[in-house]
Amino acid sequence: MKVWALSDPHLSFSQDKPMHIFGEHWREHWKKIAQCWKNRVAPEDVVLVTGDISWAWRLKDAMADLDWLHQLPGRHKLMVRGNHDLWWPKSEQEMAGLPSSLLLLTGEAVRVDGEVFCGTGGWLDPQDPYFEPLDDSPFRRELALLERALERAAGMESGNGIHVLIHFPPYTSRGKPTAFDALIHQHPVKTVTFGHFHLEEEWKVTPQGGIAGVHYTLASADYIGFAPVQLPI
Ligand SMILES: [Fe+2]
């Protein structure tokens, strides 16, 4: 089994949302994603899709996007919520109606073969220049959810390390480690995968690769050229 990451696909098959207003590279970006995904990902692999999945506001409008991801190769697509994922299921019943290969993590952990994955959406850190007073409550809630996810994962893993999925990078947009990063370093974490950043000035200051035993991957679709990247596992 290989593990791949592709974040922030920003899909909108049920509504007209032209992504190329954000740059010519986004024009028909789903075609690039599908082609690269099919070339790289095998049926037994796992793909981490770390948020900003669909532009839809309601779950029923997101289904076209979720079905599209479901039909792409990969045994499981593990997902966390991005700040744009307003469609996110609000009940067990809604969760049960999702396509079978999609697994959404909000403070949970899951084991696939010998690998343990856990995650939540995360939030802006108080040190971030974009942080406002209204961000305080979701920041605290998400920090508690990450702690819960890591504790559950620590109880499931057997010395192999944990893979963390989080939409908001564990660094501020100026590249400073956040409270989420501090929590990550208190647990036996092997990899952290995230997205959210779409600006070159953010990409430039985001630490990546191996840092103090943790491997960081910024997987925003535009940053990785719309091709899933393989995690070191
Ligand atoms: Fe995004």
Ligand SMILES: [Fe+2]
């Ligand atoms: Fe985002």
